Amino acid sequence: MKNFIQFFLIICFTGLLLFAAMDLPYRGEAGNQMNRETSITGTEVPGNYYVQEAYNDAHTNNMVTVVLGDYRSVDTLGEQIVIFTAGMICFLLLRKHEEEEE
Amino acid sequence: MVDFVLGHYAYWFTIILLAIGLYGMLIKDNLVKKTIGLSIFQTGVILFFVSIASKWGATVPVKSDEFPVTEVANYMNPLPHTLMLTAIVVGVATLGVAFALLITIYNRYETLNEQELLEKIQ
Amino acid sequence: MKKRVASPIVLLGSRLLSPYIMLFGLYVIFHGHYSPGGGFQGGTLLAASLLLIRISSGRRISRIQFSDYLTTPLAVIGVLIYFGTGLTALLAGGYFLDYGQLPIPGLDAPDLRYWGILIIELGIGLTVMAVLVSIFDDMIRGED
Numbered sequence: 120m121k122n123f124i125q126f127f128l129i130i131c132f133t134g135l136l137l138f139a140a141m142d143l144p145y146r147g148e149a150g151n152q153m154n155r156e157t158s159i160t161g162t163e164v165p166g167n168y169y170v171q172e173a174y175n176d177a178h179t180n181n182m183v184t185v186v187l188g189d190y191r192s193v194d195t196l197g198e199q200i201v202i203f204t205a206g207m208i209c210f211l212l213l214r215k216h217e218e219e220e221e
Numbered sequence: 222m223v224d225f226v227l228g229h230y231a232y233w234f235t236i237i238l239l240a241i242g243l244y245g246m247l248i249k250d251n252l253v254k255k256t257i258g259l260s261i262f263q264t265g266v267i268l269f270f271v272s273i274a275s276k277w278g279a280t281v282p283v284k285s286d287e288f289p290v291t292e293v294a295n296y297m298n299p300l301p302h303t304l305m306l307t308a309i310v311v312g313v314a315t316l317g318v319a320f321a322l323l324i325t326i327y328n329r330y331e332t333l334n335e336q337e338l339l340e341k342i343q
Numbered sequence: 344m345k346k347r348v349a350s351p352i353v354l355l356g357s358r359l360l361s362p363y364i365m366l367f368g369l370y371v372i373f374h375g376h377y378s379p380g381g382g383f384q385g386g387t388l389l390a391a392s393l394l395l396i397r398i399s400s401g402r403r404i405s406r407i408q409f410s411d412y413l414t415t416p417l418a419v420i421g422v423l424i425y426f427g428t429g430l431t432a433l434l435a436g437g438y439f440l441d442y443g444q445l446p447i448p449g450l451d452a453p454d455l456r457y458w459g460i461l462i463i464e465l466g467i468g469l470t471v472m473a474v475l476v477s478i479f480d481d482m483i484r485g486e487d
Contacts (some may be wrong), residue, residue, distance in 0.1 A: 125247040132243055136236045145228030147275040149294060153301075154276045156293050166298040171291060174284050174301075177456035179376045182282040182299040183306065187381060188460035191303065192440040195463070196425055198307040199470055203422050206474035207313035209321040210415065213481040281380065310383045310471060317478035324482060 231272035238265030250325070253332045256319050263312050267305050274301035350399075357399040364392035372468045376457065382464035386471030393476050402483070414477035421470030425463050432459070 144151045149158055158164050173185040238261055245258020262266075275298055282299035284290055327333055330341050368388030375381035395403040429440035435446025442459025443452035450458070 122248065127416070129240060129243050129247060132238060133240045136239060137377060140229055140232040140236060143229065144233055146272055147277045148233045149276060149278065151273070151276075153273050153298065154279075154294075164298075166300055167293050170293050171248065172298045174290060177454060178453040179457055179460060180284040181376055181378065181380075182284065182296070183302050184375050184381050184460060184464070185301045185456075186299050187306065188463050189442065189456055192429070192463065195307065195467070196429070196440070198311055199422060199425055199467055201311050202314045202315050203470055204475050205311075206415075206418055206477050207319045208318050208346050209481045211480045212321045212325050213484055281379065304379070306383055310387065313387075314474060314478070317475075317482075320482060321478070 231268070235265050235269045235272065238262070238268060250335045252323055252335060256316070256323065259319070260312070260316055267308060270301045270305050274298055353399045356408055357395045361392045361395050364388055364395065368392060373461075375464055376461070382467030383471055385417065385466035388466065389472040390475035394479055397479065409476065411477070411480040414473045414480065417473035418470050418477065421466045421468070421473065424466030424469065428459060428462050428466070459467070
């Protein structure tokens, strides 16, 4: 009985996702909202600036590196601290057990 | 119809991955298998982000001399790639935290089965 | 943990493979400005080359190559490189993490940003490598 409810949940979830995917645009077409040069309200999307000015700002060919390291550098600092914290959590969790045994 | 299915093919694979991940998280009793399901679910989300960033007729966001950067249609949007780049590595690190917690649970309760664990905790 | 007998063939194969993976990791970090790559991917490759030796040879041999006491200080150094770069730019009169104000003489703002990005990528690579190796070491230690 419990398994039946769980399978029902999975089928409902998959059906919901399929229903949502019907309305999505075809993959990779230039007219998609993701690839347009203006947002819904008519302002320019940041992707335009990233593509056009990345080389002039940092003399770096790889735009992903410029976005990662320069425009969104505070975000990347946060991610790095998350990774560091994850390492410290593993260290503290597993070292504590070792000390208890001794 | 064929056009519809082929045009959305990236989304079908995303949905398959998300369904497999949810199956692993809900049905399986072993906590390690649940964690693997969580990881597969995360992979589905990452695949979705990368697939919506693609653009026909455009190249990867690395500046080359053949394509002038003044024309935005020549290059894909670099923002989703950047976000997923960090999400993958952070996902690996948090997976490590999950497994460290599982090792701690196993050392204390000697089991990873969810039902047995609930009985032992009570 | 059960005592494992190290297979000489596996050890030889991973010894052959590990330096090339490490070199490719360094290439991915330093060539990240011109091709897909950067600190996250390169750090993961460096960690892969260290973990290959760790898995194939056991703890005693791998400790000679990369001691497990080194991981936490290296992760801290990586975070400090990133944070220190931002703080240097702040002290030199710009905003936090504004590499255009880094006090390196003889370069204009775009070139300074180029070098600033390279420095922080090194910090990211160091942290990612150290943390991945440290997670593996902690798990091995928690098992037995």
